[in-house]
Amino acid sequence: MLATRNRLRTSTDFSTTVRSGVRNGRRNVVLxxxxxGADEPSRIGFIVSKGVGNAVARNLVKRRLREAGAVSLREYGTGFAIVVRALPASATASWQELLADYNAALEVTMKRLGGRHPKSAALRSNGTTQEGTQRA
Structure with a gap:
């Protein structure tokens, strides 16, 4: 579960991020x-519509995306608002595919924003760090 300070909660926050933010789409997600503000904690919000599937499928996708978001908060802890929209293909995607799409889209949007590059501890889609060590 994400801490309350790290969640986008209002429709205004979502709208502002979607309208003024940088967008990048992948097969399973659009980010x-x-x-x-540079001193504000980064916040993440998720949009998982009924088009993704039934309640079980949507909740699975949300849990997986929340975990990917928690990992990215370690890298980008302050200064960013992120909205993740799950696409229908995400319902059948594996954890590895979903994580790979999330990380790739996040990296592209950060580069477009001129943001910081991921640290070496960032998880790759195979569950290892960039140094090649397995994460516990």
Missing amino acids: YTATI
């Missing part, structure tokens, strides 16, 4: 990233 919007916008900068907020």
Whole structure:
């Protein structure tokens, strides 16, 4: 579960991020990233519509995306608002595919924003760090 301070909660926050943010789409997700105050904690919000599937499928996708978001908060702890929209293909995607799409989209949006590059501890889609060590 994400801490309350790290969640986008209002429709205004979502709208602002989607409208003013940088967008990047992948097979399973579309990610919007916008900068907020440099001292503010980064916040993440998720959009998982009924088009993704039934309640069981949507909740599975949300749990997986929340975990990917928690990992990215370690890298980008302050200054960013991120909205993740799950696409229907995400319902049948594996954890590895979903994580790979999330990380790739996040990296592209951060580069477009001129943001910081991921640290070496960032998880790759195979569950290892960039040094090649397995994460516990």
